[in-house]
Amino acid sequence: MKTLGFGLGLRPDHYDDILSERPSVGFFEALTENYLVPGGKALHYLERIRANYPIVLHGVSLSIGSTEPLNHEYLKVLKGLSRRIQAPWISDHLCWTGTEGVNLHDLMPMPYTEEALRHLVPRIGEIQEFLGERILLENVSSYVGYRSSEMSEWEFLSELSARADCLLLLDVNNIYVNSVNHRFDAETFIRGVPRKRVAQIHLAGHERQDAFIVDTHDSPIAKAVWTLYRSACKRFGPVSTMIERDANIPPLKELLEELALAQTFTTAIEAAA
């Protein structure tokens, strides 16, 4: 997968600044569902920004892990949007978002079981065949774990990506969040993920509550996540990396400064090598 460098989440608050200032970023990541509309302002800006930058698509409603049948209508419009903007890739989350026709609009965790793998692999295959490309699946933050899990999250990701021949979007913040919430060593997670499968990295902020962490995307990246990102850079080498901010969205300039900081990690590692 081609490396696009360092990017940002595409947010309406920044549309005009992106067009007028043409910031030096490698790509933008658009939230798929915001652009699965017939027309209007969102698509207007998407097309204009696409003229200057590659835009990858990042969805929240694929519901790859749901025991419901795949939503083919969703897949059809997703494919249409991807073709329209020539998205370098499409990603979504390794989770389920609802069953019995309901959408909880949340990234519900999967149990790490052989049954779940057997369920997921053919679904990923069907989607990849329909889209004509490999998709990226992101590790999600979770606040509860299943007693039925038979393996660690990283073992599950490794096994899944190998069996389904899909790629991974590694969210370093989510690894950190889960390492606190489920009491495991985040560095072990990083070491446990196969190098060749990681095609994109996410960085984001979180909120610490009393005894656990919530993945909020509403604040700057935490120090512990930067530390983990350094390990990810060492293990995975140059991988397209972006910062996700979904609430308390600051001026574009602030996010660009944070992105420049991310860039220094890989630069330092490349120099050391």
Added chain:
Amino acid sequence: MRLRELQQSFQNRVLRHRRGIESQLNDAQDEDFEPRLDAYVGGYRTRLIEALAGSFPVLKAALGDDEFEQEMRRYIESTDSRHFSIRNYGATLGERLQDRLSPAGLVLRELAEWEWRLADVFDAADDAPLDVQELAAVAPVLWPGLTFSLRACVRCFDSRTNAVQFWRGANGLCDPPDELTESPPSRWLIWRRGITTWFRSLAPLESELLEQLRKGANFGLLCERMALHVGDAAAPQRTVSLLRGWLAEEFILDFALPQAPK
């Protein structure tokens, strides 16, 4: 528990507060277990309330923050989201408000439906309005049989309250009315020019002819309708004048020439 049952059980906990999933989860006896679970149960409601507040900002202002949240919570308990986009949640909110808050609910329903209609137009399909020059090239003899189609973004909104005026007031477009009340019936047209949403009221005659045009009446029939109001002599000129206005305002997508007799 198999994957299907596990998901149904978890979803039942989130949507209906039904217990059962707890026995399938780790650390259910821990002190922080309920707050963790609430990241899903409460988070679901928080997200939908945020989405509804984004779709219905003036309704929220009309109800006030607390009442808005209470009403949205009631709505969420009664209505599951079934669309892949969270922005599509809330289509039936106006109807539910009217049922619950009758008789005052009518104005709230209209306010909600007005905001929903605006959002619908905002995202409607992009299409190019008909260029008046294309129409000018049509031979006069063909005009009586011409039919027209409206652009995908054109919507009507019928009102029996001052909800639209309230919305305009809330957005600084006019002096806000003192209260939301019933008012004489009115019809509004909402559409888009480029990416900007426009709306205006329709006079009864214009409303009638536009509705006829939408249903497929040809230019000749539109003139006949007009004649019922302004007389035969003035009808063609007045109909052309209306049509010219609709073209200038970018309501019209295209025209079709009359079918030649077989």
